[in-house]
Amino acid sequence: MKKGKTFIVSGPSGVGKSTVLKELLEQRQDVYFSVSATTRGARDGEIDGVHYHFLDVDTFRDWIARDQFLEYAEYVGNFYGTPKRFVDEAMDQGRDVILDIEVQGAIQVTSKRPDTVRIFIAPPSWRELERRLTQRGTDSPDKVQKRLLRAKVEFQTAHTYDYFVINDTVENAVAELNAIMIAEHCKPKERMEIISGS
């Protein structure tokens, strides 16, 4: 039986990653989108197991001790992490998995799972990213420049990623993501096993 693969999707603030992933997941209902665990409290409307797996600090620490995370980090006093269990269950069912995590988390995951495929969503140009950040109107011009600089640093850090998807239009970006997921299942290792055993 076909086994699922795990795909890390990273990308700078403002690049439109969430919109692209939302559209991809609508087209590919077979894909499991990994839900993070966190120790922060649930906000209004957030559902346990859907938006996050809400854990108390002791449980989170216990999971860390038992190597139950593909990656985790502490951020403003709370823990966030990717539980192994749900990822592994989905893959065993033959489902591909998407992890929406940033570059530092990706390094942790690939050190544990070198066969994870890493995809970076990039803007068509830096000027266009600046335009998008400005247009969404949530940040001051100064904050926009900081985000832009951070995006450029992330991009340089991401040079070891396997693929770069350019989000010029959502349609193109989704098509490229989809193509990468299909193509990755055509790699020799997986296919040689299927064919040799036939």
Added chain:
Amino acid sequence: MKKGKTFIVSGPSGVGKSTVLKELLEQRQDVYFSVSATTRGARDGEIDGVHYHFLDVDTFRDWIARDQFLEYAEYVGNFYGTPKRFVDEAMDQGRDVILDIEVQGAIQVTSKRPDTVRIFIAPPSWRELERRLTQRGTDSPDKVQKRLLRAKVEFQTAHTYDYFVINDTVENAVAELNAIMIAEHCKPKERMEIISGS
């Protein structure tokens, strides 16, 4: 500007490679399907530059001497080869190129052009390949067994290929080929240049 990439497509006799490529080329009119050069005479209905580039032996030898082939071979007294020129012209125009060549020719091409992507079209199972070879009715049972053995040897030789497309249905195989061609353009080298320069 986006530069084209070259894709080698190989596969054993009876796997349905021609049907798959015909369908792909109908969907992707931007793709250049490489036309081989040969010293054998044109058969009825064969058009120079469409079915083959028909060359006399002196010209073919001259092209070999001037390193004008990506690969060539002699087969039952005639030369066959892939001229560099048309491949390079298409790539410079941003068109992807498909070379329909067998495993030995692929070795020659990739030694000259290591960035060529190699795709092997495989049957869903050996039993299915045997069924297809038998069903087309052109070969004796003995010949079918010989082709099957040859296919298995080719498959083993092809373990260094980049991708294996399984031709279970033409539709699936074309979708996988298409996905591979799209995904290959998302590789870091090409994309980093585009984005860094923006």
